[in-house]
Amino acid sequence: MKKIQLLTILTVIAMLTVNCSTKKGKSDYVEAKKISYNNDIKPIIANSCTPCHLPPQGRKEPLENYEHVKENIDAIIARVKLPQDDRRFMPPVNKKPALTTDEIALLEKWQQQNTPE
Template identity: 70%
Template sequence: MKKIQLIALILPLSILMVNCSSAGKGKSAYVEAKKISYETDIKPIITTSCTPCHMPPQGRKEPFQNYEQVKEHITAIIARVKLPQEDRKFMPPVNKKPALTNDQVAVLVQWQQQNMPQ
C-alpha cells in the first residue's frame, strides 16, 4: 500500500518538474527569438553612437544614414564595436562617444543573424 502511495506522489511531482524545466527553456527561446528591426532597434543605436561622423554632411566616414548603408556595413560595424577600447580602430572613438553596451552589441549581432530585417 505504501508503495502505491509513494508512486502516486512521485509521478505528479516528476511531471511537474519536467514541465517547469521545459517552461524555462521555452521562455529563453522566446527571448532569443525576438525579432530585431532596423527602424525600432538598430537605427536608434546608430543615430546615438555614430553621429556626426557617419552622418553627412558632417560625416567624413562611410555614411550610416539609412537602412541600406547600415546593412552594407554591419559586419564592419560589429567588428569595430567589439574591438578593445584601446585599439585605434575601436568605434565609437572613446573621446567622442561612450562605447556601446554589451546589450547594444548583442542587438546588432542578432539583427545580422536574422538577415537584417527592415
C-alpha cells in the same frame, strides 16, 4: 497501503517530469524580441556615428540608411568590440562614448535575426 501510496507518488512525479521536460526550450514559451532597424538600430547609429558617418558632414563610410548599415554590420560590430586603445575602435574615444554592452548585444541580435528593417 504503503505500496499504493508510493505508487501514486511515483506516478505523479513521472507525470510532472514528462510535462516539464527541458527539451521544449524557452522559445516554446517566450517569443524572442524582434529587433528592427527603425526602432532599435537606427537610434544607436544616429547617437554614436554622427556626424562622421552621416552625410552631409560625414566623410567616412556612410551609415545613413538601412541598406548601408546592413551592408556594414559585420564591420560595425567588429569595430565597436575592439579594445578602446585600438586605433580602429569606434566611435573614436575623443568624439563619442563607447557603445554599451546592451547596445552591442542589440546589434548582434539584429544581425542574427537577418537584419530586419
